[in-house]
Amino acid sequence: MLFLVAFSSLFFLIGIVVILFVEGLPVFAHVSLSQFLFGKRWYPTSSPPQFGALPLILGSLLVTGGGLLFAVPLGLFAGIFLAELCPPRGREVMKPIIELLADIPSVVYGFFGVVVIAPFVRDLLSLSTGLTAFTAALILGIMAVPSIVSVIEDTLTSVPRSYKEASFALGATHWETLRRAILPAASSGIGAAIVLGAGRIIGETMAVLMVAGGAPVIPKSFFQPVRTLTATIAVEMGEASVGSPHYHSLFSLAIVLFLFTLVLNILVENLIPGGRRRVR
Amino acid sequence: MIKEEGLKRRYLVQNIWFAIFWLSMILIAAVLGLILYFILARGIKVINWEFLTAIPRRGMTEGGIFPAIVGTFYLVLGSIVVSLPLGVFSAIYLTEYASSDSPAVKAIRTAIHCLAGVPSVVFGLFGLAVFVKILGFGVSVLSGSLTLGIMSLPVVITSVEEALKAVPLSFREASLALGANRWTTIWRVVLPSSLPGILTGLILSVGRAAGETAPIMFTAAVFYARRLPQSIFDPVMALPYHIYGLMTEGTRPDKQVPLAYGTAVVLILLVIAVDFIAIYLRGKSRRTRKW
Numbered sequence: 276m277l278f279l280v281a282f283s284s285l286f287f288l289i290g291i292v293v294i295l296f297v298e299g300l301p302v303f304a305h306v307s308l309s310q311f312l313f314g315k316r317w318y319p320t321s322s323p324p325q326f327g328a329l330p331l332i333l334g335s336l337l338v339t340g341g342g343l344l345f346a347v348p349l350g351l352f353a354g355i356f357l358a359e360l361c362p363p364r365g366r367e368v369m370k371p372i373i374e375l376l377a378d379i380p381s382v383v384y385g386f387f388g389v390v391v392i393a394p395f396v397r398d399l400l401s402l403s404t405g406l407t408a409f410t411a412a413l414i415l416g417i418m419a420v421p422s423i424v425s426v427i428e429d430t431l432t433s434v435p436r437s438y439k440e441a442s443f444a445l446g447a448t449h450w451e452t453l454r455r456a457i458l459p460a461a462s463s464g465i466g467a468a469i470v471l472g473a474g475r476i477i478g479e480t481m482a483v484l485m486v487a488g489g490a491p492v493i494p495k496s497f498f499q500p501v502r503t504l505t506a507t508i509a510v511e512m513g514e515a516s517v518g519s520p521h522y523h524s525l526f527s528l529a530i531v532l533f534l535f536t537l538v539l540n541i542l543v544e545n546l547i548p549g550g551r552r553r554v555r
Numbered sequence: 556m557i558k559e560e561g562l563k564r565r566y567l568v569q570n571i572w573f574a575i576f577w578l579s580m581i582l583i584a585a586v587l588g589l590i591l592y593f594i595l596a597r598g599i600k601v602i603n604w605e606f607l608t609a610i611p612r613r614g615m616t617e618g619g620i621f622p623a624i625v626g627t628f629y630l631v632l633g634s635i636v637v638s639l640p641l642g643v644f645s646a647i648y649l650t651e652y653a654s655s656d657s658p659a660v661k662a663i664r665t666a667i668h669c670l671a672g673v674p675s676v677v678f679g680l681f682g683l684a685v686f687v688k689i690l691g692f693g694v695s696v697l698s699g700s701l702t703l704g705i706m707s708l709p710v711v712i713t714s715v716e717e718a719l720k721a722v723p724l725s726f727r728e729a730s731l732a733l734g735a736n737r738w739t740t741i742w743r744v745v746l747p748s749s750l751p752g753i754l755t756g757l758i759l760s761v762g763r764a765a766g767e768t769a770p771i772m773f774t775a776a777v778f779y780a781r782r783l784p785q786s787i788f789d790p791v792m793a794l795p796y797h798i799y800g801l802m803t804e805g806t807r808p809d810k811q812v813p814l815a816y817g818t819a820v821v822l823i824l825l826v827i828a829v830d831f832i833a834i835y836l837r838g839k840s841r842r843t844r845k846w
Contacts, residue, residue, distance in 0.1 A: 281648035283641045285666035287705050294684045352579035376587050378826045380766025382795040383819050391593050450569035478674025480769040505676045512773050529677050540672045
């Protein structure tokens with residue numbers, strides 16, 4: 276009995292994969308795989324409908340890359356600060372701040388983005404709308420910071436003390452020790468932190484749905500509205516009738532999304548040996 | 556022999572980098588402060604007794620958010636009913652029964668990690684296809700709770716596992732030496748000792764489930780419900796979905812945006828309260844621990 280319950284996670288994971296494929300594959304009766312992956316037009320409700328997911332895939336990749344541009348330096352530096360520079364008292368203040376940042380619901384981030392960041396970006400750059408890939412990347416970057424910080428901090432504190440002592444004994448400064456001994460020793464953990472951050476961003480739905488602007492076209496610039504895979508699923512599922520090609524096409528988008536996150540997961544799995552990994 | 560000049564330069568480089576690290580941390584704290592300030596400052600004046608206890612009126616341009624509070628409460632409660640037993644028993648199996656390098660355990664662990672990485676909107680699709688359509692529960696509290704419960708399973712399993720691992724081996728040995736069998740040992744000794752840790756994990760997962768939107772938008776939530784849910788087969792309003800609805804539906808943004816601010820404040824205060832309870836419990840269990 277206990278044995279069976281223990282397999283529930285595996286059971287649900289397999290269930291998700293099966294459902295995605297069962298509900299997603301029928302769309303390929305209406306569109307070929309290459310048209311789906313490389314088609315440039317996503318007009319699922321026009322007749323005949325067009326299911327080119329390339330703009331959405333590129334939209335997802337653009338906001339993910341952009342988000343990492345903000346989140347990685349900030350998360351890496353703050354993680355180093357917490358592990359190396361922060362006095363214990365300060366840590367008791369900073370840890371709850373990071374946790375709170377992680378626990379704020381994504382719809383609240385989206386709301387904040389719409390009412391505060393987007394108007395600010397629009398006025399700052401004199402754009403016609405503030406709802407752009409850039410704005411989304413900014414918000415998503417903030418959202419990814421907590422997970423990056425905590426993985427970096429865990430990795431750095433698990434570097435053996437002797438590395439540090441040896442480096443100090445050779446006359447290196449604290450910074451040189453960090454740069455030449457600790458960071459190289461922690462490089463795979465840092466890689467894992469970045470990959471986890473990417474996974475967090477690419478799967479994010481509500482914030483990106485509200486902030487990115489929602490235009491399903493191939494992005495030519497960072498400062499124009501885009502639509503991601505997640506946002507498309509969220510916004511169109513309400514209007515797609517069950518069993519229609521449109522309905523199935525949204526599950527196919529979810530397959531693409533799932534494969535992205537699976538690849539990122541396999542990367543993390545290889546960067547951090549299994550048992551040491553924590554789920555947040 | 557180290558030259559004085561070289562040493563000065565090396566310390567200058569160090570100071571510049573360390574200043575950058577400090578600034579990054581300050582920037583992160585400032586961002587949190589900014590988010591809280593903007594939302595609380597504008598939202599707190601919307602909140603009064605009526606806002607918390609009345610139903611929405613006039614196409615969501617007036618009135619309160621009571622149904623959304625009730626709906627979120629039901630969904631969170633339902634998700635715990637799903638995730639707690641599954642999570643606790645999975646964690647007991649993983650830490651107390653299985654050897655850590657058996658293929659079954661490896662498969663389960665990989666599944667937990669993969670499940671934790673699945674985007675929330677994909678859980679929403681899964682819930683829509685399985686609970687709403689195939690099992691025929693419809694858009695309902697039941698479908699939403701099941702979806703949220705499955706989604707919070709990885710976090711619950713991991714936190715329960717950590718709580719179980721924190722109980723010293725000698726507790727188990729003492730119990731076994733007194734003639735208790737394995738299950739009695741777990742039930743009477745290990746679980747009670749790890750209760751604060753389990754509770755902390757549970758509270759954190761509650762905070763997350765309360766704020767999730769994507770998993771419930773196809774499975775449980777509606778923009779407007781005319782009555783409170785009468786059974787688990789009724790759809791509900793929910794706080795996070797209410798914010799989204801106020802921002803995207805309707806024709807009176809001048810009246811809806813302030814209501815969205817108010818709803819966001821309620822949601823943020825809920826999350827802060829949950830975090831503080833978790834921190835308090837963690838601190839208390841550390842102070843009163845007898846080992």
